[in-house]
Amino acid sequence: MAGEVAIAAAARRRKRSEDNKLGQRSTSSPLAGFVHDARAVNLRTSWLISVAAVALVGPVTEPVLAQTATSPPAFSRLTIRAGALWQTTDSRLADLYKPSTGYSGEVSMPFDVGEFALAVERATFTGQEPSPHPDFHGTVGMLKWRMPLPSVGPFTLALGAHTGAMQFSFQDTVIAPGLRKEMELLFGVNAAGSVRLPANFSAFVMGEYTHVHLHVPVHLAPLSAGIGYTLTTPGWLKDFLR
Amino acid sequence: MAERFLAVTSPIALVTRGLSRHWVLVAVLGASLATPVRAQTTVVRRVDIERAGWNRVSEILDGAVGWGRASVDGFSYSASPDHLPAAGESAPSMPEWIVVIDGQRVPTNLFGLHVLELLPISVGQIDSVVFIRGPVLYMGTPAARGVMSIFSRRFHPGFNGESTYQHGDESGDPGPYRYTNLSSPNVEKVGPFAHGDIGWRGPSWDVDAGVHIASINITDTLISSRFPPTTFAGVRQDVLSITPTFRAGVDALGGRHELMASRGEQRGLFFIPPQRGEQSLRTTNTYVGIDGSLNAGSATIVTYEGSTSSLDASELASPLAFTVGHTRHHLGGKSSATHSFGLASLTLGGLADRWMLDVPATEGSPSSSGGGPFARALLPLGRMVSLDANTALIFDGAHSGALDASLEASFRLDSLTSLAIRGSRVHAHPNIDGSWIDAYLLGYALPRRAPTLNAVSTAFVRRFAPYVAATIELRGENIADWSGLNVPASRSLPSPPDFQPHRAIILSEHARIETIGEHVWQGSIEYDHAGTFDRDAPFASELASQPTDDLRAQASVMPVRDFRMSGIVNLSGGSRWEAFGTANESPAVVPPIRRVDASMEKWMWQRRLRLELLYRNLLNEPDRTHPFGAQWNLRWHVSASLLF
Numbered sequence: 001m002a003g004e005v006a007i008a009a010a011a012r013r014r015k016r017s018e019d020n021k022l023g024q025r026s027t028s029s030p031l032a033g034f035v036h037d038a039r040a041v042n043l044r045t046s047w048l049i050s051v052a053a054v055a056l057v058g059p060v061t062e063p064v065l066a067q068t069a070t071s072p073p074a075f076s077r078l079t080i081r082a083g084a085l086w087q088t089t090d091s092r093l094a095d096l097y098k099p100s101t102g103y104s105g106e107v108s109m110p111f112d113v114g115e116f117a118l119a120v121e122r123a124t125f126t127g128q129e130p131s132p133h134p135d136f137h138g139t140v141g142m143l144k145w146r147m148p149l150p151s152v153g154p155f156t157l158a159l160g161a162h163t164g165a166m167q168f169s170f171q172d173t174v175i176a177p178g179l180r181k182e183m184e185l186l187f188g189v190n191a192a193g194s195v196r197l198p199a200n201f202s203a204f205v206m207g208e209y210t211h212v213h214l215h216v217p218v219h220l221a222p223l224s225a226g227i228g229y230t231l232t233t234p235g236w237l238k239d240f241l242r
Numbered sequence: 243m244a245e246r247f248l249a250v251t252s253p254i255a256l257v258t259r260g261l262s263r264h265w266v267l268v269a270v271l272g273a274s275l276a277t278p279v280r281a282q283t284t285v286v287r288r289v290d291i292e293r294a295g296w297n298r299v300s301e302i303l304d305g306a307v308g309w310g311r312a313s314v315d316g317f318s319y320s321a322s323p324d325h326l327p328a329a330g331e332s333a334p335s336m337p338e339w340i341v342v343i344d345g346q347r348v349p350t351n352l353f354g355l356h357v358l359e360l361l362p363i364s365v366g367q368i369d370s371v372v373f374i375r376g377p378v379l380y381m382g383t384p385a386a387r388g389v390m391s392i393f394s395r396r397f398h399p400g401f402n403g404e405s406t407y408q409h410g411d412e413s414g415d416p417g418p419y420r421y422t423n424l425s426s427p428n429v430e431k432v433g434p435f436a437h438g439d440i441g442w443r444g445p446s447w448d449v450d451a452g453v454h455i456a457s458i459n460i461t462d463t464l465i466s467s468r469f470p471p472t473t474f475a476g477v478r479q480d481v482l483s484i485t486p487t488f489r490a491g492v493d494a495l496g497g498r499h500e501l502m503a504s505r506g507e508q509r510g511l512f513f514i515p516p517q518r519g520e521q522s523l524r525t526t527n528t529y530v531g532i533d534g535s536l537n538a539g540s541a542t543i544v545t546y547e548g549s550t551s552s553l554d555a556s557e558l559a560s561p562l563a564f565t566v567g568h569t570r571h572h573l574g575g576k577s578s579a580t581h582s583f584g585l586a587s588l589t590l591g592g593l594a595d596r597w598m599l600d601v602p603a604t605e606g607s608p609s610s611s612g613g614g615p616f617a618r619a620l621l622p623l624g625r626m627v628s629l630d631a632n633t634a635l636i637f638d639g640a641h642s643g644a645l646d647a648s649l650e651a652s653f654r655l656d657s658l659t660s661l662a663i664r665g666s667r668v669h670a671h672p673n674i675d676g677s678w679i680d681a682y683l684l685g686y687a688l689p690r691r692a693p694t695l696n697a698v699s700t701a702f703v704r705r706f707a708p709y710v711a712a713t714i715e716l717r718g719e720n721i722a723d724w725s726g727l728n729v730p731a732s733r734s735l736p737s738p739p740d741f742q743p744h745r746a747i748i749l750s751e752h753a754r755i756e757t758i759g760e761h762v763w764q765g766s767i768e769y770d771h772a773g774t775f776d777r778d779a780p781f782a783s784e785l786a787s788q789p790t791d792d793l794r795a796q797a798s799v800m801p802v803r804d805f806r807m808s809g810i811v812n813l814s815g816g817s818r819w820e821a822f823g824t825a826n827e828s829p830a831v832v833p834p835i836r837r838v839d840a841s842m843e844k845w846m847w848q849r850r851l852r853l854e855l856l857y858r859n860l861l862n863e864p865d866r867t868h869p870f871g872a873q874w875n876l877r878w879h880v881s882a883s884l885l886f
Binding site for chain 1: 411413414415416417418419421422424426428429801802803804805846847848851855857862876877878
C-alpha cells in the first residue's frame with residue numbers, strides 16, 4: 001500500500017513537472033497570456049464533447065423505435081452539400097495565423113438513429129505580421145452524426161457531434177518534405193439548419209466547434225453556408241451499406 | 243449435468259462423433275468453462291477482439307487481466323502471469339509462459355520477450371484465446387508460468403478468406419506551433435497493421451494461406467533520448483514484421499490431422515531486457531508443425547504432435563553494438579493414447595524436446611534435450627464432482643527426473659453454482675523450454691537449482707440467471723529458487739549468477755462479472771489483485787516491477803442492427819523497476835494506467851465488410867508499461883475488414 005502511495009506521488013510529481021515545463025516555456029513567450037495547460041484543455045474538451053454526445057445519444061438508444069413516423073428510412077436518401085466556409089480560431093492561434101475563406105463539402109444519409117455525414121473542409125491559414133510563419137492549408141475530414149429536430153415547415157435544425165482529422169500542409173520549402181504534412185485528431189459538436197427549396201434543392205447554414213488535439217490544442221469555429229441536393233440512394237449503394 | 247459435462251468433454255465421445263480435433267479442443271474448453279469452470283483462466287473471445295480493435299496478436303495480451311504486461315516499443319511484449327518479476331528484473335534462465343495454437347506449442351521467447359507477431363496465425367483467424375495461469379500441466383506439457391492458448395476459427399465451406407487493414411495515428415503533434423517556442427517533437431503514426439488470408443474448405447479437407455504485417459514507429463522521445471542523436475539517426479525508425487503463413491487439414495482415420503507452417507521476419511530495434519538496452523535485429527522465426535488424432539478402436543484414441551522451428555537473430559545494419567547473433571533450433575514431439583471407461587478416461591503419453599544453438603564464430607553447437615512420460619485421468623465421482631489429475635515425470639537434460647503434477651476437483655453445487663479447486667506443482671525445465679539459451683548467450687551462468695512453483699487456487703462461479711455470471715478466484719503460490727538480475731547481463735562481461743535464490747509467497751484475488759450470450763447490452767468487469775509475502779528485501783524490490791492491481795471493464799451496445807458502440811476502461815497500478823533506475827530516477831517508476839478506449843463498428847454488405855473507428859486513451863493520461871518504453875498519447879485507428 002505504501003508502495004502504491006509512493007508511486008502515485010511520483011506520478012503526480014512527474015505530471016506537475018511536465019506542467020511546469022509547459023508553463024515555463026509559456027511564461028518566456030510573448031504568447032504567455034494564451035497558453036493554458038494543454039492536458040487540462042484536452043481533458044475538459046473531451047469530457048464536454050462526450051457529455052454532449054451522450055446527452056444527444058442517450059434518449060435515442062432505447063429504440064430507434066422512438067423515431068417519428070416521418071423519419072426517412074435508413075440509407076434511403078443521399079444529400080450532397082457544398083458551400084463556402086468562414087472560420088475563427090482561438091485567440092492564441094489567431095495571433096499567428098488568419099484563416100482565409102475556404103470551401104466545404106458533405107454527403108449525408110439518414111441512419112436508424114439520426115443521420116451520418118462525411119464532410120471535407122479546406123482553407124488556407126496565412127501567417128500574420130510582424131514575423132509571419134509559413135502558410136499552411138488546413139484540410140479537415142470528418143465523420144459527423146446529427147439528430148434532426150422536428151421540422152417546422154420547410155425548416156430543419158439538427159444537432160450533433162463529429163470526429164475526424166485535420167491535415168496541416170505547410171508551404172515551407174526549407175524543412176524536409178516528410179515534415180511538411182501533419183495529421184491530427186479532432187472532436188467537436190455541430191449544428192446544421194436547412195430550408196427546403198424546389199426541385200430537391202436546399203439551402204443550409206452549418207456551425208461547428210472543433211478541438212484539434214495538437215500538443216498545444218487548437219480550437220476552430222467554422223461557419224459554412226451553401227446549397228444542397230437530395231436524391232434517392234441508388235439500390236446498389238443501399239444494399240452495400242446494409 | 244455432471245454426466246453431460248463428462249460425456250461432452252470425453253475426447254473419445256467427441257472423436258467418435260466425427261468432430262474435428264481443434265473443435266474438440268474448443269468444445270472441451272467451452273464446456274469446461276461453462277460449468278464447472280477451470281481455475282485461473284481468462285477467455286478472450288472474438289467479440290472482445292473486435293470491439294477492442296486488436297489487430298496484432300500481442301495486443302490481445304491486454305485482455306489478460308493480471309498478466310503484468312510490459313513493452314518498450316509497443317511491439318514485442320513480456321508478461322508475467324503470476325506477478326513474478328518482469329523480464330530484466332529476473333535472470334535470463336527463468337521460465338516463461340508458453341504459446342499454444344490449436345494444440346501445437348510454438349516457441350516465442352527471445353530474451354524474455356515474446357515475438358507474437360511471428361506466430362503462424364493472424365488475428366483475423368482467431369476464434370478465442372484462453373489465458374491459463376501456471377503452474378499447470380497443459381495437455382501433458384508442464385507450464386510453470388502459464389499458457390496462452392489460441393484457437394482458430396473455421397471459415398465456411400468453399401472459397402473463403404479474410405482481409406483487414408488498420409491505420410492509426412497518435413495525437414500531440416506540434417502543428418502550426420512548430421515555428422514557435424511552444425514547439426514539441428513530432429508524434430508518429432501507429433501502424434499500419436494488416437492481415438489477410440484465403441483458403442478453400444472442402445468436405446473433409448481444407449487449406450489456407452495468409453500473411454500478417456505490422457509496423458510501429460519507435461521515435462518516441464523516451465526511446466530516442468536514450469541514444470546519442472547521431473546513433474539514433476542511424477537506426478531503423480520503425481519495427482516491421484511480415485509473416486506469411488500456411489495451414490492445411492484433413493479429416494481421416496477417425497480424427498483430424500493438421501499442418502501449420504510460417505516464416506516470419508521482424509526488423510528493427512529489439513529491446514533485450516537482461517541487457518537493459520536495444521540492439522538492431524533481424525529476427526526470423528520459421529515454424530513447421532503437425533498434429534492430429536486417430537481412432538484406434540476399442541474406445542481408444544491416439545493423438546500426436548510434432549514440430550520443428552528455428553528462431554534466428556542476425557544483425558540489421560546500424561551503429562549499435564551487436565552481440566546476440568544466433569540461431570536456436572527446436573525439435574519437439576508429443577504423443578498420447580486415451581482410453582475411456584464409461585465416463586472416465588485415462589491418458590498415457592510421452593513428450594520430448596531438443597534445442598540446438600548456433601552462435602556465429604563459435605565452435606560447436608550447444609544443445610539440450612529432455613522429456614518424459616505423462617498421464618491424465620478424468621474421473622467422475624457421483625453426479626456432482628469430477629476430478630482431473632495430471633502428472634508428468636520430466637527428465638530435464640542430465641538432471642534426475644522431476645515429478646510435476648496437478649489435481650483439479652470440480653464441484654457442481656447447484657444448477658447455477660460451481661466450484662473448482664486446483665493444486666499444482668511444476669518445476670522449471672530450462673533444457674525443455676530452451677530458457678538456458680538466453681543465459682548462455684548473455685554470459686549468465688545457470689543457477690544451481692531451477693525454480694519450483696507450487697500453487698493452490700479455487701474458483702467460485704455463480705450464474706445469475708439468465709444473463710450474468712460472477713467468478714471469484716483465490717490463489718496462493720509458493721515460489722522457490724527464483725533468480726533475479728542485479729547487474730545487466732553481458733557476454734563480454736559475464737555476470738555472476740544470483741547466489742541468493744529467492745523464495746516468496748504470492749496471494750492473489752481475481753473477480754469477474756460478465757454478461758452471457760448475445761444481448762443489446764454486453765459487458766464485463768474483471769479485477770486482479772496480488773500481494774507478496776515471506777520474501778527477502780532484494781526480491782521484494784524486484785517483485786515491485788509488477789503492478790499489484792489490474793482492472794479491465796468493457797461495455798458495448800448495439801442500438802441498431804449491424805452497428806455497435808463500445809467503451810473499455812483499463813486501470814492498472816504503477817510499478818517500480820529497481821534494476822532500470824537511472825541517475826535521475828532510481829528506482830525507475832512506471833505511472834499507473836488510467837485508460838479509456840471507445841470504438842464504433844459498422845457492418846455492411848451483408849456483414850462482409852466491417853468498418854471500425856477506435857480511440858485509445860481518450861483521457862490522454864500517461865500510458866506506458868515499461869520505464870524505458872514509449873508513452874502513448876490519445877490515438878485513433880481506422881480499420882476495414884473484409885470477410886468472404
